[in-house]
Amino acid sequence: MSAVRHHLRTQQEFTAYLARVGEELGPNSRTEPHSMYGNLCVALVDDDGRRLIAFQPDRARSDEMRIRALLPDESPIAAPVIGVSALEPRHVAKAIRSRLYPKHADALARSHEALTAREAQRQRHEQTAALLLSAYPQAEALSDIPRQGATSVMLNLPGTSHVRAEVWPTGSTVDIQAHVTPAEAKAMLRALAVHHDRQARTP
Template structure:
């Protein structure tokens, strides 16, 4: 395409705003920080007037300018066509973007777009009956903990798609990636603290079995209380310890011969030596 693009118009948007809920073809609410408001339109109009070229001399036909206004949605029925379109979108995005296959996506055609910093988005065509309708989702390291932001649009052109990704998805992608990193760091700190306490407990119970569970560690110790070589019913002393999420609490369940359990409780009740 040649020539500068005209400013946005409300009718350019064929999706609901995911931030303020404005309907397609309508301005976003004044408080919306990701959509297109009337104030944005006013600024674009002023910029357009300032950048407008001088009117042509009388008798000179106006120059022909190709515009996305007249572009028809592109239908991408095959994976090869979709891959080529994704490559064009990556070039429009710049920032050393590249594409890669996305075989795990089974609902339709898809391609992964990755920038030079390793951030990635999934460009998808979720519905075969609407080959010009696309969806792009942020690809996060751990999507089980963070809701993955996504937007939808029509495949008018690679430039249009790249612009929608930059304008609408990138801010949401950044926020989600930061939240995902915070959650990962918190989970790592939690696991490290719990592991330190579990290691100390297991050290006090030689031969104990350690079982990792969701946000807690279970430690089981069992011992045959019969003297060596003695026959008769099995007598087992057992201790089950649950270490809490951050290792801030330890729950103990013990069973066995009364003298062993009583001595353990007596030791537990002893005043703490500073």
């Protein structure tokens, strides 16, 4: 005997069906309204607080749906999604447990790693910018940054000389633009060479 396929053609039918799926997932699961570009759509919050978005991408295939497990808003990782047929609700709940939950757990772990790395990069960036700003009392941070996520530090020297240091988003690289006299440029290059020489001699 072939499995019964439910054709869900209205939002009311779709919501009622997902409510039955929620009952299969746990006694405290609940549905909540959710909109998505005019498609039939509903949010399903399970017993563990996972927020699942069920939607029908093709109204002509009313017995098919996709279910996406949301990640934190700040996550750079794409939320996992599975496609399922609208069979009996227990079959959809089983697919969620066996296919979507493992993908969601993996995505959460990768999201945590990415957010941790992003925060470490942000701290390096701020530390580098603060280091440059503290080196010269006259230095100031600028907001007109061509590279997204970068910080530009400007040092105005006597006369028309100025140096602009752009800290890359990673905080590990700095671009230097200098409008200085030839003598000042020579002094800067000499200081840089001395620094590198000392670094090379350091065991």
